[in-house]
Amino acid sequence: MDELLKKVRKFREDREWDKFHSPKNLSMALMVETAEIAEHFQWLTEEASRELSEEKLGMVRDEIADVLIYLVNLADKLNLDPVRAAHDKIIKNIEKYPRDADSTFFKNNS
Amino acid sequence: MDELLKKVRKFREDREWDKFHSPKNLSMALMVETAEIAEHFQWLTEEASRELSEEKLGMVRDEIADVLIYLVNLADKLNLDPVRAAHDKIIKNIEKYPRDADSTFFKNNS
Amino acid sequence: MDELLKKVRKFREDREWDKFHSPKNLSMALMVETAEIAEHFQWLTEEASRELSEEKLGMVRDEIADVLIYLVNLADKLNLDPVRAAHDKIIKNIEKYPRDADSTFFKNNS
Amino acid sequence: MDELLKKVRKFREDREWDKFHSPKNLSMALMVETAEIAEHFQWLTEEASRELSEEKLGMVRDEIADVLIYLVNLADKLNLDPVRAAHDKIIKNIEKYPRDADSTFFKNNS
Numbered sequence: 327m328d329e330l331l332k333k334v335r336k337f338r339e340d341r342e343w344d345k346f347h348s349p350k351n352l353s354m355a356l357m358v359e360t361a362e363i364a365e366h367f368q369w370l371t372e373e374a375s376r377e378l379s380e381e382k383l384g385m386v387r388d389e390i391a392d393v394l395i396y397l398v399n400l401a402d403k404l405n406l407d408p409v410r411a412a413h414d415k416i417i418k419n420i421e422k423y424p425r426d427a428d429s430t431f432f433k434n435n436s
Numbered sequence: 437m438d439e440l441l442k443k444v445r446k447f448r449e450d451r452e453w454d455k456f457h458s459p460k461n462l463s464m465a466l467m468v469e470t471a472e473i474a475e476h477f478q479w480l481t482e483e484a485s486r487e488l489s490e491e492k493l494g495m496v497r498d499e500i501a502d503v504l505i506y507l508v509n510l511a512d513k514l515n516l517d518p519v520r521a522a523h524d525k526i527i528k529n530i531e532k533y534p535r536d537a538d539s540t541f542f543k544n545n546s
Numbered sequence: 547m548d549e550l551l552k553k554v555r556k557f558r559e560d561r562e563w564d565k566f567h568s569p570k571n572l573s574m575a576l577m578v579e580t581a582e583i584a585e586h587f588q589w590l591t592e593e594a595s596r597e598l599s600e601e602k603l604g605m606v607r608d609e610i611a612d613v614l615i616y617l618v619n620l621a622d623k624l625n626l627d628p629v630r631a632a633h634d635k636i637i638k639n640i641e642k643y644p645r646d647a648d649s650t651f652f653k654n655n656s
Numbered sequence: 657m658d659e660l661l662k663k664v665r666k667f668r669e670d671r672e673w674d675k676f677h678s679p680k681n682l683s684m685a686l687m688v689e690t691a692e693i694a695e696h697f698q699w700l701t702e703e704a705s706r707e708l709s710e711e712k713l714g715m716v717r718d719e720i721a722d723v724l725i726y727l728v729n730l731a732d733k734l735n736l737d738p739v740r741a742a743h744d745k746i747i748k749n750i751e752k753y754p755r756d757a758d759s760t761f762f763k764n765n766s
Contacts, residue, residue, distance in 0.1 A: 327437050330519055333526050340535045346699050349496075350477040350485035354574055354698040356503070357474050360467040361691030363510075367460040368684040369676050371592070375460035378514070387516050391525030393466070393507055394518050397500065400473075404488070406497050408504050409440055415501030416443050425450045456589050464588040464684055471581030478574040479566050481702070547657050550739055553746050560755045569716075570697040570705035576723070577690040583730075584687050587680040595680035598734070606679075607736050611745030613686070613727055614738050617720065620693075624708070626717050628724050629660055635721035636663050645670045 327398075327409055334398050352400040359396055363389040437508075437519055444508050462510040469506055473499040547618075547629055554618050572620040579616055583609040657728075657739055664728050682730040689726055693719040 338344060366386050367375050378386065401408040448454060476496050477485050488496065511518040558564060586606050587595050598606065621628040668674060696716050697705050708716065731738040 327519060330522050330526075333523070337526060337529065341533060348482035348485050349488075350480055350482045351698055353470070353474045353477045353485075354694055357467065357470040357577055358691045358695050358698060360463070360470045360503075361688045364463045364467050364684055365688050367463045368681055368688060370460055372458035372460045375458050375463075376513070378459075383514060383516075386514065387521045388525055388528075390507065390511055390514075390516060390518050391521035393470075393503075394522040395525060397503055397507070398522075401500055403486070404493060404496065404500075406493075406500060408500050409437060411497045411501035412440050412504040412508075413443070415498055415505060416440075416447060418498075419447065423451060461588055464584055467687055468581045468585050468588060471578045474574055475578045478571055478578060547739060550742050550746075553743070557746060557749065561753060568702035568705050569708075570700055570702045573690070573694045573697045573705075577687065577694050580683070580687040580690045580723075584683045587683045590680055592678035592680045595678050595683075596733070598679070603734060603736075606734065607741045608745055608748075610727065610731055610734075610736060610738050611741035613690075613723075614742040615745060617723055617727070618742075621720055623706070624713060624716065624720075626713075626720060628720050629657060631717045631721035632660050632724040632728075633663070635718055635725060636660075636667060638718075639667065643671060 330394075331398055331402060334395055335402065338399065347399060347403060349400060349403050352396055352403060356393065356396040356400060359389060359392045363393065440504075441508055441512060444505055445512065448509065457509060457513060459510060459513050462506055462513060466503065466506040466510060469499060469502045473503065550614075551618055551622060554615055555622065558619065567619060567623060569620060569623050572616055572623060576613065576616040576620060579609060579612045583613065660724075661728055661732060664725055665732065668729065677729060677733060679730060679733050682726055682733060686723065686726040686730060689719060689722045693723065 338347060363386060366378075366382060366389070397408055401411070448457060473496060476488075476492060476499070507518055511521070558567060583606060586598075586602060586609070617628055621631070668677060693716060696708075696712060696719070727738055731741070
């Protein structure tokens with residue numbers, strides 16, 4: 327991830343894209359990129375979504391890459407470390423959804 | 437990231453959430469989480485989005501964490517390494533948007 | 547819909563919200579609102595999504611309303627009639643996906 | 657809108673697409689379509705978003721149409737009238753954001 331952050335920074339600096347990369351714009355682009363992942367899955371059954379063709383998997387891989395790149399860019403602009411943030415969030419989630427409560431989350435959300 | 441992947445796996449296995457975590461559902465949840473980031477920015481000017489309050493920044497940090505967690509989950513279900521995918525994608529992007537073409541991307545997209 | 551457009555306009559004018567309602571911001575808010583609909587469905591099976599509880603249906607109804615309100619706002623800002631646009635689009639779609647081709651769309655997209 | 661609903665129904669029935677059109681799938685497709693609107697605006701300034709070229713406006717018009725078509729489809733599947741839902745929601749919003757409170761909504765959300 328450190329290596330990725332360096333490449334992401336160099337890429338946007340080489341192209342002088344910083345002026346476009348406000349956190350607002352990046353949050354929008356991030357959402358748009360996740361939609362491009364979802365587009366591959368929207369008409370599939372859940373089962374079919376587990377068995378993508380090689381070709382489709384390659385396309386989804388590229389979209390996942392785009393999402394991670396924008397996420398790294400956004401976090402960088404906000405001076406946040408996304409991996410550390412995720413570690414901290416998992417600790418919060420463990421408290422919020424205790425093991426013995428099992429699928430509470432989904433029950434609450436269904 | 438390896439450490440994060442281990443924690444993410446353990447978290448969902450402890451709670452038996454695998455049954456909900458089809459790639460289709462994860463792609464949907466990923467998009468919903470990015471919307472929660474964007475919600476913080478939607479009425480802000482680009483300038484204001486660069487100067488978040490400590491409180492708001494903390495909330496955005498949690499949402500960024502959620503996006504990364506779902507992205508790691510989705511990639512794991514598809515047997516993909518998201519960081520490697522991002523490295524490969526940057527190489528493609530360097531070819532697609534050469535340095536001297538500068539802001540071509542934004543021109544094409546505006 | 548004409549009545550709705552009048553109410554939507556009056557609502558935002560009474561509150562002087564026009565300054566926030568750039569097409570850019572409205573397109574972002576529109577996406578965020580559709581995520582609030584999707585949030586209700588993300589962990590449900592397709593079957594369960596057809597049989598919502600009364601309570602959940604009421605919540606989804608409110609989110610659908612929000613999406614329509616933002617869509618009407620956005621179209622109004624761009625001087626577009628969304629209903630007429632939809633009629634025109636269906637005519638295009640009929641040409642693009644002829645009846646006898648049946649589920650071509652989904653085949654192409656799966 | 658009544659005319660639009662009739663056309664939307666006939667379109668999907670002629671193509672036997674009902675089997676794909678679970679509320680879950682439609683909510684996903686709806687979100688993906690709003691992302692296609694947002695994609696046109698993501699790198700624009702708010703100001704530029706108010707002054708689209710004719711060509712770009714035509715593309716946005718088509719995307720707005722798609723969003724409305726999916727919204728009508730989704731509401732139909734849930735036996736909801738989206739226009740009536742929007743009228744009811746505006747009444748709720750008037751109570752929630754009283755006129756004299758002016759821009760409270762944006763203050764709360766910024």
